[in-house]
Amino acid sequence: MGRVGVSVVEGPGFPAGFFEQDALVVARALLGAELSSGGVVVRITETEAYREDDSACHAFTGRTKRNAALFGPPAHWYVYLCYGIHRLINVVTGPEGHAAAVLIRSAEPVRGLATIRRRRRGLNGPTLLNGPGKLGQGLGAKLEHTGDSVVDGALHVRPGEAPSAVLIGPRIGIDYAQPEDRDAPWRFASAGTKWVGHRRRLRAE
């Protein structure tokens, strides 16, 4: 499952070149990893891959100031403001100059539940963090995290326990994309957890 058996380490816990791999590989391998911000820790349960020459990728229409981080070096954050409200957390992948990323969509709380609930209007249960906007809110993600290192920034990710099985499906909310991209099964979720969204559109590998 996207495991990389390399001995040299590029950041705490991740093998050298881990984030330089294809977004599809990184998206799947990040399931089970732990995201931390302040005292809050969550376990990633759902991701999506956005690739070069992918009409759903923000970089598809060319480089701008907004999406510049996508073209930068891997292992850095690209935090995107969606609908003027939601802060969506992405990890830049692939070699520098190759615009690809992994969107982190859902997670399960591990630590700091009280803080997460306060940010999430006191809500609780499986819908607490099962969407990219909800996740950004629960973690207190900021646009300023864009360009920061994903392994040693204020917001950072560490390897965790990989799920026993992975579910796949088409990506969410990209109806504007070309049909072959819209239907590509580039969404990944941990099996056997309630902490994911749009479960009906997922299937076993």
Place this chain on the structure above:
DNA sequence: ACAAGGATCCTCT
């Protein structure tokens, strides 16, 4: 200056 986008969320049936 301004228009418009926009990888969502929530509240209904």
Place this chain on the structure above:
DNA sequence: GAGGATCCTTGTT
């Protein structure tokens, strides 16, 4: 499952 709310940032004029 569908529809509307929502509002900041960017890109363009």
